[in-house]
Amino acid sequence: MTEQLWQVHFKVRRQRTGGKPYVQTFTLEVDPEEYILDAVERIWAFHDRTLTYRHACHHSTCGACGMRVNGREKLTCITTIRSVTQNGGTVRIDPLRNFPVVSDLVVDMGHFFLRMDKSGFNSVAPVAAACLPYEQPQSAESSTGRKPERLVDCIECGLCISVCPAANTDKEYVGPAVLASLHLMYSQNPSQEFINQADDHTGLWRCHSAYECTEVCPSGVDPAWRIMDMRKKVMSDRIKSIFRPRSQEKKNV
């Protein structure tokens, strides 16, 4: 994998529940091809057992290990040390923004997960629907007679919410992942309910079109595109609703 070990200084934001935040530096000999999460785990294992952080799958399918690395949102399990520093360099590690910090690098994902739940988000979808519409879904002929299914792209890591300038100024804003989920759900099942949830000042209309969410998404979800496309769908629904009988309007609310 590599020719030589690097010496890297990891500056980690520490904070106990209710305590004052501070930065602690750990200097490690690391293989630059290793991932940031490996380094964090090594700090815990060999330097300081009090360090807290979230992690599970270590290969970008679970979304638990999102952190800010040198000020940038990263899924730390697939971010190599080489990609963010150099031999003798420094790596700053902070918890995600726009989530309450519980301790050290652990943030509370509760609000976010409940919002995802409310949006109807399913982690599994038919293969074709799990992809972005402008992509070619891969061949998936089923020899079982069943429609092949796939775990969808969004891993609910929260990076898009951490990076979002609108989420930073408005706690009530549901954020890119939830809106992307509503768009995905609507494309699978065009129910008025998804339109109603998205069409709100804490929803679609709070987005400033900064496109940072798409920039940081480690899974290719493209929340910014989904938000813009959902706006079109909402506008077209509004126009259609002018011609919709009132009785039907009520039924859909």
Next chain:
Amino acid sequence: MKTTQPSAIVIGAGFTGCALAYDLAQRGFLVTVVERGELASGTSGRTHGLLHSGARYCVTDADAAIECIQENMILRRIAKQCIEYNGGYFVALDDADLGYVPAFFQGAQNCGIPVEEIDVQRALEAEPALNPKILVAYQVPDAAFDPLRLAMAFAASARQQGAEFKTFHDVVGFLRDGNGNICGVSAVNRHAGQPVDFHADITINATGAWAGKVAELTGIPVPVRPTPGVMVAYEKRVTQRVINRLCEPDDGDILLPQRRMAVIGTTSFEVEDADYIPVYTDQIKEMHKRAALLVPELENIKMRGAYMSARPLIGGMMSGRSLSRTFKCYDHRTDDGVDGLVTVTGGKATTCRAMAEKTADLVCQKLGWQRTCETAQHTLADYHLYYQAAEVTA
């Protein structure tokens, strides 16, 4: 017989701990789960993500294979939310693989695993990225799942039945009553850095690869061998089905599709302590070679991640690959003369519900609590609901 509500502490919130918390809570226990990190932050989270059909073990380990197919069918029903059920192929690449076919086919029949031979041409049409040199293909009911979400779905279901989850609480010792029996645990709340004790009628050590280390706190030996394997994830999903090499369980014999990735696994070696296991470069290279045998284009596809997971194999005189993948419950009263403590370890992710059922049966029998398992009959709660509205930080 016990008439007041019994209480239980479950140490460890991996698949087994979460499934056990759910089972016990459903049987009326007051359950507290004590876990030193996040849910599924040990072996469970880092599992390959294969919902086994059992066919992998049908020749070498029939007990594990039967457990797998039975639980596969149950999880397919109750945990559909986090499983993509596209099936899997076993493919033969050379004469040695072909030689394995009769034993494989017979083993699968004996274990009740539905296998069907698929015409090679049809298999290649369904999975065009497969090595075109495959000699035969068999279809099995394999599936891929999302590890963290499976644990969360069990935990969410447990919480709906009243179980409490104390994550980031490190167990540092056991509490004993006047007779020397276990009556709870001492832990440290790692968020606040504060000690806290939990008391219960029974404590279950469900820490998998760490079961030996945790039991050691009481001086009781549990023969579990942390047996890690490396897995490598690629930037492209090359198949829709799980692709297994048609041979005896070996290194790099399973290629799993997951989201936009393909994940090859795995190796097998033993360690003393599973807290930190380096990801060895030579093993990554070996996995890469094996992956390209099944799907040649992987040779040139970028690696996305490489990681290790430590299986909790039950030790005996045998080692590594030949150890059974089945599980074991220890009642430390009968084995070691210490009451109030049960250990469950071994097993596969696929069999976590069954492990929980057997362990809860043992716990109920010990406490004279006459309730039976219902976890196979109900769909699990949505995994998001592990988080509860009343307590999320504003």
